[in-house]
Amino acid sequence: MATDSASDGPAARKTILKTLEFDTRLLGMIGAFVVVCLVFNVLTDGRFLTPRNIFNLTIQTVSVAIMATGMVFVIVTRHIDLSVGSLLATCSAMMAITQTQFLPALGLDFGNPLIAPIAIIVGLATGALIGALHGWLIGYLSIPAFIVTLGGLLVWRNVAWYLTSGQTIGPLDDTFQLLGGIGGTVGTTGSWIIGLLAVAAAFIAIVQARRAKIRHEFPVKPLWAEGALMAVSAALIFGFVATLNAYEIPVRVLRRSFEARGETMPQGFTEAYGVPFSVLLLIAVAVVMTLVARRTRLGRYIFATGGNPDAAELSGINTRLLTVKVFTLMGVLCALAALVASARLSFHSNDIGTLDELRVIAAAVIGGTALAGGIGTIYGAILGALIMQSLQSGMAMVGVDAPFQNIVVGSVLVIAVLVDIIYRKRTGEL
Incomplete structure (x- = not known):
């Protein structure tokens, strides 16, 4: 009787989970996040889960989380974007010099209410154009996304440097800074x-x-x-x-x-x-991206193409144009992330967005996006970004050196992919 009772336990739990339609992968990520928070809270003598640190952790996560939502679509369509950090830097540089050089030269003095909106439009247009260029090279010229975006990683980081002559640009417009977090x-x-x-x-x-x-x-x-x-x-x-x-x-x-x-x-x-206003921006992005993924033709085409590109093309989907749209959207989200990141700093710096490529890809993968394509969620990517930032913030509070922090982040990424592969094999998705 005891044996029967013991064997019924796991089966009963599986039945309950199936009945309630709980996403076991999501539950696992939430569990991992809770464990990370509790461990660091103990190691920091209760300082990790204070309102001040949670506030800072939240605003530090926003820029990476915004880009991670776009990376979901990129990876779902079986591509990769290694240029997001460099693209963020170029968009940030464009918005910074627009506020401090171009508009003042046209007679719009510092503090003019038009400065922030114009600078944001310039940044969004820059991100969209560069993203569209990447998509065109990948979709229509058939250059692998890895090569195009690897080149973009080198090109756009140094374009940003030349735009600002290697200088820190600031302070930025007060209204613009409201979207940085603590200032608004x-x-x-x-x-x-x-x-x-x-x-x-x-x-x-x-x-x-x-x-x-x-x-x-x-x-x-x-x-x-x-x-x-x-x-x-x-x-x-x-x-x-x-x-x-x-x-x-x-x-x-x-x-x-x-x-x-x-x-x-x-x-x-x-x-x-x-x-913070930046958190509201992230929520808005998450809602819009989720609606695009679940309720629009574009979303259906993205996941259909990722699941089986050949079948999608045979069914009439213009996969080349779809690639341009996906990378254009990624560029726009990089511009929004640049807005948040530079506004939080109150200036543009040459190293802004450095290593964000690692953080964004890791956030999407940890959030359950399959590198093989076809599977991914927006909320998972945001939760992945929060887990990544929690790890880095906690290690910094404990006093872990920056090089070892990157070792831990890289290890977590590899382990997350391994766990995802094991999970998909057990559930029959692989």
Whole structure:
């Protein structure tokens, strides 16, 4: 009897997981993230999971996470992009010199409200054009993506250097800097409003998904499971907002702010940062990319091409044009990442985006994107970026040298690919 009971345990758990339709790979990544956080929290005597460090960890993850969402599409279509860090640097340089040199020469003085929007448009256009060039070389001239983007890694990093004459460009426009993180947040009240809207959106998404399954006569989860999913989603969202709202602005910063306005700060006055604008940008990118992947013809073509390129082309999909679109989108996302990265620093530096190629590819792969193509998720890539940044941030807080940090990151990437291969073999996907 004891033997039967023991053997029924794993089978029962598998049945429950199947009934609830849990993504076991996602659960594994969440488990790995929790373990990383707990280990570093112990090693740093509780400093890792403080509101201040979580806030910093969040804004440091944004630029890599934005590019990782685009890398999912690139890898799904069986390509690779080694140039994302260098492309980020070129877009950052273009936005920086637009703000500090081109526009002032045209009469738009520093502080003009048009400077930030124009600079952002220039950066997005730069990223789109370079990405389209990569896609054209790969799709229409049949040059392997590895070679094209490896060349891009060398070319665009040095183009950025020549654009700025090797100098650090800054400070950047104040409005532009709002998208960097700590310099631009929505405050506590705005954060709670955003949290409520996010919970409402999650509730509506779960209800609509259930109705769609019922309408198409697909099996659905038990109502208690849907309720539990809603409760967990609400708890995570409100917990995240509460944590960011718990990080208070230093008193000296508040005092300087009051003095700049010619006012005296009230005794005992406090104020928290709340959710950064850069995080809202990442959320917007994640939502749009998820909708593109799941609800649009472009998304269906991307995954169909990645699953079987020959069959996709025989079915009428213009795979060459699709390649141009995918790399153009990757270029635009690199420009958005450049916006966040340079705004967070408040200036453009020559080493901006260095080694981001490793971090972005690792984030996508750790997030479950198959290098063989055809499989990948946007939320997985973002979670992968968060795991990568948590590892680096935790090791830095512990005092691990930068070279050894890169050794750990490289090892984690190899292990993640190995685990993914083993998982796909066991589930019959490989």
